Amino acid sequence: MSGSLWVGGEEGQDTLPFIPRQRLPEDDPLAELALRLEDLIAAAVHPDEIAAIIESDGMSDAQIRAVYGHPDSFSLAEELYGRVERRYPEPLAPPAEPWHAHLGSCLLRGLVFALPGLAYVLGAPLLSGPRTTLGLPGGTIPLLAGAVTGWVWNQSLSHRAHSWLSLADRPAAVRALRLGAPLGAALSSLAALAVTGPGELPAAAFAAGQCCYLAAATALLVLGRERPLFWALLPLALGVVPGLPSFVGPVLLLVSLTAAVTLAVLTLRGEPAGPGPRGAVSPRVAASVPYGLFGLGAGVLVLYAALGDIFRHGSAGTVAGPSAVALTLSMGPAEWLLHRFRAESLAGLRATSSARGFRGSVAATVTVCIGAYLLILAGLAEAGTRLWPDAPALSGLRLATLLLIGAVLWTGLLLQSFGAAPGAALVCCTAAVAQTLALLLGAPPPTGLVVSGAAAALLAMLVCVLVGRATAHRP
Template sequence: MSRSPGLLRGARPVALPTIPHQRATPRRAAPDPIDELAAQLDDFVAAAVHPDEIAALLESDGLSDDQIRERYGVRNSFALAEELYARVPRRHPGPDGPPADPWRVSLLGCLLRGLVFALPGFAHVLGAPLLAGPRDDLGLPAGTVPLLAGALCGWSWNQGLSHRAYTWLGLGDRAAARRCLLVGAPVGALLGSLAALAVTGPAHPAALAFAAGQSCYLGASTVLLVLGRERILLAALAPMTGGALLSLVEPVPSSLRLLLLVVSPGAVTVLALREVRPTLREMGELVAPGRAGGVSRLPVGSLPYALFGLASGALVLYAALGDVLAGQAHSAPAAPAAVALTLSMGPAEWLLHRFRSGSLAGLRAAGTARAFRRATARTVTLCLAGYLLVLLALGVLAALLWPHAPEPTGMRLAGLLLLGVVLWTGLLLQSFGAVLGAAVVCSLAALAQTGALLHHLPAHPVAVAVYAAAAAAQAVLAGALLGRATAHR
């Protein structure tokens, strides 16, 4: 706090003598010097949380104990500070303007990310004729199993890679994040290709090539999404998206299909390489010792995020394959559920931020722990309800528009909405750092559906039961976490 140079310096008031043989003029009582000092230092003293802060200010102004005894009649600076602290009521002025909200994000940006998540699915529309062949033992279209194996491996790896890169970005080290992506994305592409090769062998070269391209795209798109390059990623996907939409209206030559399947992923890969291209100085830092900077050299902390990516991806795939596995669809994997879920990820992300923003406002406004818990429960209920309304609209719309899609019955919509609860509450737990609980619940749900598939149990009733149990478990975890005020700081 600024102070005038002579704020604490000055002579003690002295009464003048009266003139002899005359009646004395009435004198006003001398003001208390401590009160005067308290008025001068009012703002600082009112905001002090302890008298020692005031004593430090007095000493910094050069006021000695002798001067304090002479001017104010107390023994030292600490005694004077206690007097000032007692005479001035506590008053902590708030910050200028509204409080900062770190969770406020653009709705348009989140919708753009949801669109970017969904558009790669059009590659399967373009590639379906190139993967023609007899169905496999599970009744799935030709080439589906290697594609699913590569996708699950890529989702798992890139989820863990994203967490590690975001950790570097959170520490303000963008160069380290780029190096992490530069090494991790190609490794993920290789692992996805090997996973596809492991489940199908070299007997299906077209499926293997498609899976390899898919794995490269997943790694490259992860780089662009982590570094905030959604717009250029959307532009790179435009040719493939346009060709896929055209193929839904009229036949497209195989040569054009193949060209579009190469151009868009190739453009994404080139753009990702441009983003992570290290300088010579950064390459030198890559092998420099002691470069951890607060992040573990071993990616152990990212493993729960990778597990959550694997489990949630498996649940989405089961939702997409439900009708095919039940023998109620004869086309490619039931796209409407997968399209609705991927498109809903944009609104889901925005609503997660809205909840974090609302809980922060509730933390400031609530006067008791009980009031805070009520406000938090109300906010999370509204956000979840908003997400489910969006998901329901997308699910019905996708089922009506998608060619040869099964009718959106009550059982299918119930499964879709319950899976939406599982995914949204899992993302909510992940945003609070409690990803391990969400990963375990989603993994158990995916294992339960795998067991039901192996035992040829009815797909839709089992899915509804599994999703309901997983949603209830994660609701309990979220309730226990969100009820603590310390979790929101």
């Protein structure tokens, strides 16, 4: 039969028509290629993308004709494009926000910073006495000596421990805290004892307890134990209850101090302190010094804000008066606003296309953040003045000085977050020295306003120079 193929026997026997054998996928080079490049082909929006992939794979037109039966890469790409269904990958999730901070945790830290201020109310019987030669109430000098020494040491220790944590070496951070916290408590207690005068031993004992608390709180805060520390400090809240017997205050102080120190000891003992990752570079000790000096300058400025309350009230216990409490309590919102500024500046860096536009965006953001912080500080100062027993009135001069000190603290912390701690430390320490000289020379009260204003202006200039550069905002 012309045009027919017969299989299976001689002519006249049962025959079956020939059915061409279908190639299995593994025998089909085109199917194999489609399977190999399936993900790339499925994500392509045009055959030309597939042709570029084929050419980048090193296939020539001669190979394509010999193996796949298509004249060129474009023809082969069209065939592959039609064979594979479109499947586009899900868009990548946005990168984690490096400056995200939960408002609740920042407010908790603000409470942890402020609650120790109530210790001065409970410990007021220990801080009474005749005025010193400088006109300060008895007990003020050892109290300030221990506090300032402790602030310098613990700020430096906190930075060094955080430096180890940033290198993913938590055991080294724990070792630094195990050694540094007790040593700092001992040194600051000795500093308080060295300037203790006749009849000031109760104040020196209070100052030593304060030094031990600062060391314990530093270890707990670095290791993220704000909540347990808050519960340890909660007994101090009874200091606002009127009419407490005199013996209750020292008992509550001892209970809270014992709880904080015990928590710190248990936390440090429970943390591994063995060798860290191999090859880790040890952070330089000198790098932590500017942070300690900034703590010194900022602490002295806060103390001078409180000294106005001391002179008006006449008791060293007012070292934690409404001005100092407002500043310490405001550190929680200040921390959150610092994180918001860093996050918003990164968003502005992605959204703007010119250096001028970025500088304008950053200037607007920093103005809003520092304005919000100063409003919060003013509200806290007003509330503290109304609630604090026998607190002096919040006069215009006192409020202006307090807000300028707050501006110094916030801009200094902002510069620290950009790694510009030396500049912030230099300005704050210079302002602290100027305030000290003004006090010793008997300068009038507006001198503090001038000094704080000059420091705030200098730090604002440093902030404008630094944050206006896009390269400074790299995460």
